[in-house]
Amino acid sequence: MSVDGWHTLLVLGGIRSGKSEFAESLVADAPTVRYVATAPAGDPEDTEWATRLAAHRARRPGSWTTEETAADPGRLAEVITTAGPNETLIVDDLGGWVTVLLDPAHQPADDTATIAELATAVRSSEARLVLVSPEVGLSLVPSTPLGRAFTDALGATNRAVADACDAVALVVAGQAAWLKPAAPAHAAHTVPPAGTSPEAEPSRAATPGTDPGAAAGLGAARAPEAMPAEATSGRAVPADFGAGDVTLPEVLTPAAAPVPGPATPEAPGTGDWAAPTMALPMIATGLVIQPGMELPMPDDYTGPQAVDRLATLDVPGAGLGVLEQVVGFAAATQGTSIPRPWDAVRVLLIHGDHAGGASAGAVPGESARRARQARAGRGALARLAAENRADLQIVEAPTSAPIEYGPALPADEVEAALRYGWRLAEQAADAGVRLLVLAACGAGAEAAAAAVLAATAGAEPPTVLGRVVTEQGEIDDAAWMVRCAAVRDALHRTRRSPREAKDILAELGGGDIALATGVLLGATARRLPVLLDGPVGTAAAMVSRDLAGQARHWCLLPDHGGRPGVRLAADVLGLTPLVDLRLDLGEGATALAALPLLRSALTLAATLPVHPSLGGDDSDSGDRNSDGTGGDDSGNSDRTGYGTGPDEPDFTEPDFTEPEPAGPGPTTIGSDEPVSPGRRAD
Structure with a gap:
């Protein structure tokens, strides 16, 4: 959604004002949308009306579903009431609904009660809801009783629904004015021009002078804010964590230092971390x-097509080997059989x-x-990010309580x-990032993941719990046993607890794994x-599959790192x-180390030509025969391209000659002289 703090929205506008296009642009990024059409079919001979309806249908994305409610005016309130919290509904429009309401076929009916029922459904809606309605109150009073009845009923409907909605927008000549509440300064909106689809136009206009990400929905830059930690039940919770107007950490761009120098300590709250951050509206x-x-x-067809296409490329050997998986993965997630190398990466x-036994053996701080x-741009992760031209964003998660004694995190914090x-x-997707690298650092994180x-x-x-290695490179089996005991006690404590995803995160996972799970779900929603x-x-991926099974298909694992879990x-x-x-080198570093190899595979898949023997063009392969093969007119095909130039040796393959056998026995048989029994051929 594009405006801060609203759950239900009424979009008003005159005829051809662009109100429907504006409403559709607000939900264009939703994974699935249910389009509730209220208009009656109309006279079959009214071709202009049929053309209008067809244009509305053609504008909707293929992933949207349509539900008709014209047969019964009470059906609309039922659809809104029964919609689930993970659904997005767009109702277009209330003018058509009032037309059906006043239809003599539905009379006598208590119009006032039906309108009140609709307003109650909107007010209690669990789904994200956008309603479109014409605003006819600015025109002259109709001269016919039926026209006056329509304007009166529509006016009453608009007032009741506007009172029930969180926000109301009025679209005039393609420009949206926010009536309830007033739009934030950074939330200017425009309607996509006529003839464009919602996906092709952003729902928010760029504000001059802001960061490029703000134009994609990141909001305006905020003043520098410190992020102190608050003590909550023994856990350190970052300020504004999970709040509506949440402050997201700044995106850093590390630069590799040309000459290593002595490390200097950095005080908390100084340097890059105290720089201005970006604010996102509530998702x-x-x-x-x-x-x-x-x-x-991901796309079901482009992945296999990209892998099959690799067999046609002009490569000197057997191909990319296991890196074919990278090509198939990139093709499926990008929706093209010729995927591009990932150019915009964010870590x-x-x-x-994690407190308690899970962090046994970890050095405090x-x-x-x-x-x-x-x-500060130092360390293995930052240096590898700089080498890969990747952004780096450090995210603070709440400190998790000891899992052997109680829940790691309260349910509301999960x-x-x-x-x-x-x-x-979402912030990464709006900023044009094409690939996320999920990394983590935290005491006890591996034990929590094992749980x-x-x-x-x-x-x-x-x-599934790896050995504990000290800073000196020694194995600390005593600390490992403490971690195992903490995980064992936590599993025993929760043996009768539900094994739902959020329950596991609250009881065992803690803040970092819960946050990583949210990242995977958000990345899946934004492809x-x-x-x-x-x-x-990987622990977050295990949990996310129970929330949305599609999430694991958007994940790629470059290396297991030798970790059993x-x-x-x-x-x-x-x-x-x-x-x-x-x-x-820490979680995330291996993925960055392997990233150049993955990019190389995508570059080869995208740039290598088709092999000449399969119809590809090769300017160095010499003259071509009439049938398109290389080599001379004898039909021999020169696959390598050698032996075709005046200064190059001829590598024409000689005729095959059977080797002489070692030992007694016939060697050659004359073709003219028969061989008698008992006589050895000369």
Whole structure:
């Protein structure tokens, strides 16, 4: 949605004002939309009216569904009341609904009661709802009783629905004026020009002087704000976490230092982290993240087409090997059989610690130091991001409570974390990011991920929890046993608890995994692929499949890193790791290290020509025969291109000669002289 803080919206406008196009543009980014058509079919001989209806239908995206309510005026209130919280409805329009309401076929009827019933349904709607209605109150009073009855009923309907809606907009000559509430300064809106689809036009106009991301719906730049931590039940919660007008962290662009120098400590709240941030409107204004959400899937056809096309390319060997998976994944997520290399990449580094036994063996404050280091452009993750020309965004998650004693995070904070992560993914998509890399750093994160994996896949904690390695490179088995005990106790404590996705996040996962889950769901909703790397990302993928099964199809796992939990999660999710680098530079670093290789595969797939033998053009292959093959007129095809130039050797393959056998026996048989029994041929 495009305006801060609304859940239900009434769009008013005159005839041909652009009100329908404006309403459709507001829900163009929704994964699924139910279009509720209220207009009656009309006279079959009225071709102009039929043309109008056909134009409305042709403008709707193919993913939208249409529901007709013209047969019964009471049906509209029923549709709105029964719509679920994860649905988006657009009603077009209330003028047609009033026409049906006043139809003699539905009389006698209590029009006032029916209008009040509709307003009650709008006020209690759980779905995101946009209603379109004509504004005829500015014209002359009709001269006929039926015309006056229509304007009176429509005026009463508009007033009742406007009172029930969170926001009201009036569209005049294609320009939207916000009546309730007043639009924020950065939320100017325009109607897509006639003849354009909602997908082709942004629903928000760019504000001069703002960041380019603001034009795509990120909002205006805010004044610098500090992000102090508040103590809540022993957890550190970032300020404004999960609030309606949420402050998202700044996107940094690390630059590789040409000469390494001595590290200087950075005080919290200074440097890049205190720079101005961007504000996003609430996503979906009331969207409820719940199991069974219908989110987009990658294209079913372009992925296999891209892989099949690789067999036709002019490559000297057998092809790209396992990197064919990268080409198929990119093609499916981009919706084209010739995918582009990922040019705009953003790394989301989620920092969130876990208290209790899950963090046994971790150095206090080490994860916070890593996060500050990344903000300053230092450390492995920031340097790899700079080498890949990727943005870096550091996200603070609430500190999770000890899972062996109680829930890691309250249910309301889990909901806030999911929404916060969704907003981060939306921010990236609006800024033109083509690929997300999900990274994490936090004490106890691997143990929490192991607990989530044990709860979702039925694994034993010791089999999915990696060994604890100290800063000196030594294995600390005592700390590992403490972590295993904490996970075991947490699973025993929650043995009778529900195993729903949000319950697992609250009891075992904590803030970082909940936030990562929201990122995956938001990225799926915006068709944004994600590189997973490490236990937090794969644990989030395990949880997200129970909220939206489509999420795992937008994830790619470059490497398992030798971590047993990641191996098992990859097997359950159907994700095949591409390489086995076994880097241990922190979650996210391996994905960035492998990214140039993945980009190289996409570059080759997009730029290599078709092999000449399959009809491709090769200017270096010499003269072509009349049948299109290379080589001389004898029919020999020169696949390599050698031997065709005046200064190049001729590599014409000689005739095959059977080798002489070693040992006694016949060697050659004369063709003219028969061979007698017992006589050896000369």
